[in-house]
Amino acid sequence: MVDTADRKLIEDTPKAISRRNFIKGVIAGGAAVASANYLFRAATMPGQSPPAGAGERLITVNVNGRQRRVDIMKQETLAWTLRYKLGLTGTKLGCDRAECGACTVLIDDVPHYSCSMLTHTVRGRKVVTIEGLASADGTLHPVQQGIIDEQGFQCAFCMSGFIMATVGFLKTNPNPTRSQLAHGISGNLCRCQDYDKILTAMMRGAEITRRTHGA
Numbered sequence: 001m002v003d004t005a006d007r008k009l010i011e012d013t014p015k016a017i018s019r020r021n022f023i024k025g026v027i028a029g030g031a032a033v034a035s036a037n038y039l040f041r042a043a044t045m046p047g048q049s050p051p052a053g054a055g056e057r058l059i060t061v062n063v064n065g066r067q068r069r070v071d072i073m074k075q076e077t078l079a080w081t082l083r084y085k086l087g088l089t090g091t092k093l094g095c096d097r098a099e100c101g102a103c104t105v106l107i108d109d110v111p112h113y114s115c116s117m118l119t120h121t122v123r124g125r126k127v128v129t130i131e132g133l134a135s136a137d138g139t140l141h142p143v144q145q146g147i148i149d150e151q152g153f154q155c156a157f158c159m160s161g162f163i164m165a166t167v168g169f170l171k172t173n174p175n176p177t178r179s180q181l182a183h184g185i186s187g188n189l190c191r192c193q194d195y196d197k198i199l200t201a202m203m204r205g206a207e208i209t210r211r212t213h214g215a
């Protein structure tokens with residue numbers, strides 16, 4: 001039995017939040033899920049106190065073309081800084097020990113596992129995260145568009161890492177065969193094991209990249 005209030009709620013709900021639109025929102029960088037909690041979270045977990053001699057210091061890092069001033073601990077990883085200090089939660093943390101690639105970002109155009117880089121080591125270098133790929137007018141990067149076109153992921157937790165790895169790989173080989181691309185992004189794992197679809201989407205992204213960037 002549906003009462004009047006429930007019926008109104010059902011009627012007011014958009015008829016179809018399509019999978020395509022949902023993925024598009026996630027692909028754009030996960031900015032919508034960057035909450036104040038993340039932005040203002042300390043470098044230590046609740047209840048922890050920093051180790052002796054590990055006080056924070058203010059540094060400047062170039063992230064997505066902007067100079068960002070941030071207080072960091074000397075043992076703090078780039079993934080931690082990006083997610084919990086700068087609110088860039090599109091970079092995911094999976095294993096947190098250089099095994100899965102979920103945290104991949106570009107540093108000077110080369111893919112790196114941000115969970116295994118100390119933030120202070122990227123001073124003076126250019127960091128690009130998933131949030132920095134789309135154009136200022138909102139146009140998605142060709143690799144992001146390839147995923148929209150091919151519906152390439154299931155849960156998509158691994159997606160931003162795969163995208164960053166592919167974008168980096170295409171800078172060195174813009175016209176890869178399927179097996180070359182598979183090898184090039186083999187440092188990224190997908191727990192849903194959706195590799196065939198992922199590769200198809202990334203190959204499509206490579207094709208769009210060549211077309212739009214004239215490679």
Ligand code: FES
Nearest residue numbers: 094095096101115
């Ligand atoms: S979270 Fe960095 S490699 Fe898995």
Ligand code: FES
Nearest residue numbers: 154156190191192
């Ligand atoms: S699509 Fe779920 S982990 Fe890759």
